[in-house]
Amino acid sequence: xxxxxxxPSMDCAEGRAANLPCNHSTISGNEYVYWYRQIHSQxxxxxxxxxxxxETNEMASLIITEDRKSSTLILPHATLRDTAVxxxxxxxxxxxxxxxxxxxxxxxxxxxx
Amino acid sequence: xxxxxxxxKHLVMGMTNKKSLKCxxxxxxxxxxxxxxxxxxxxxxxxxxxYEKLSINESVPxxxxxxxxxxxxxxxxxxxxxxxxxxxxxxxxSQEAVMYEQYFGPGTRLTVT
Numbered sequence: 001x002x003x004x005x006x007x008p009s010m011d012c013a014e015g016r017a018a019n020l021p022c023n024h025s026t027i028s029g030n031e032y033v034y035w036y037r038q039i040h041s042q043x044x045x046x047x048x049x050x051x052x053x054x055e056t057n058e059m060a061s062l063i064i065t066e067d068r069k070s071s072t073l074i075l076p077h078a079t080l081r082d083t084a085v086x087x088x089x090x091x092x093x094x095x096x097x098x099x100x101x102x103x104x105x106x107x108x109x110x111x112x113x
Numbered sequence: 114x115x116x117x118x119x120x121x122k123h124l125v126m127g128m129t130n131k132k133s134l135k136c137x138x139x140x141x142x143x144x145x146x147x148x149x150x151x152x153x154x155x156x157x158x159x160x161x162x163x164y165e166k167l168s169i170n171e172s173v174p175x176x177x178x179x180x181x182x183x184x185x186x187x188x189x190x191x192x193x194x195x196x197x198x199x200x201x202x203x204x205x206x207s208q209e210a211v212m213y214e215q216y217f218g219p220g221t222r223l224t225v226t
Contacts, residue, residue: 034213043117043203043217044156087155091213098144098168098210103155 002090004028009108012082017076022088025069032091033064033071036103037084044087044103047073062102078111085109117218119204125162125224134221136187136204144168144210146188147179148203150220156203156219162187163210 006021012018024033034049048055048062050071055062061074075082087106091099117138126132136145144163148156161169162181176198178190187204201222205215 012207032213038156041219043219044181045217046214049213078222085155089213098161098163099207099213099215100158100161100169101156101215102158105155 002031004088004090004104006086006088006104006107008105009110011110011112012075012078014079014111015077018078018082018109018111020073020075020086020088020109021070022073023070024088024090027068027090029068033062034089034091034101035060035062035073036087036089036101037082038087038106040083041082047086049091063083078109080111080113083109083111114215117204117206117216119202119221121220121221123224125226126191126226130194130197131190131192133187133191134185134202134204134223136189136218137185138206138216139185140206140208140216141184142206142208142216144207144212145185146207146215147180147187147189148205148217150203151203152200160189161210168210171222172208173214192224194223199224 002024035047036044038044051064064071085106120135138169147159150156159173160179165181201220202217202221207215
């Protein structure tokens with residue numbers, strides 16, 4: 001499995017874009033990058049995933065560098081409710097066996113007024 | 114309905130007690146998971162069920178006994194636990210066991226006295 005490096009914490013002002021980086025320099029060609037977040041006292045929540053191209057959904061955008069060694073999750077207009085721990089998780093495209101999500105230490109995002 | 118429910122929300126039990134945690138989903142998902150999360154740590158996978166059969170056991174001690182009576186229900190039977198087993202126990206489900214988009218419940222906070 002690819003190793004990831006994320007900053008332990010970040011701050012963002014409400015209404016501004018939150019850009020959360022993840023380094024996954026050992027990622028292999030058949031591994032997606034998944035992002036989850038965990039708001040305090042709740043279960044983790046799936047946000048988005050991508051393989052090569054940039055992706056966008058109603059929650060966030062995911063920018064993956066051309067060499068795929070790093071990615072950035074973008075919350076375009078952060079609100080106080082986005083305060084959470086954000087996890088970047090590389091996973092194989094398909095292994096034929098049950099999926100195992102391995103959570104790293106993540107980035108604790110604090111959105112402030 | 115994209116919800117995974119877990120009961121109870123909180124549980125306090127003695128080391129000689131027997132108790133069970135319950136998880137339910139009505140999304141038609143065929144894979145269900147148990148995770149354990151200690152304070153200030155990321156979730157760690159315990160068990161994976163696929164089509165009601167145990168697919169992965171991450172070397173969990175036998176005092177934790179999972180059960181999947183049907184595709185919507187997942188139980189975790191607890192017996193002779195230790196104080197270090199106190200944690201947040203999270204249940205999740207996904208459409209199939211090979212898919213990494215998992216839906217998590219809010220968890221059961223367990224305290225062993």
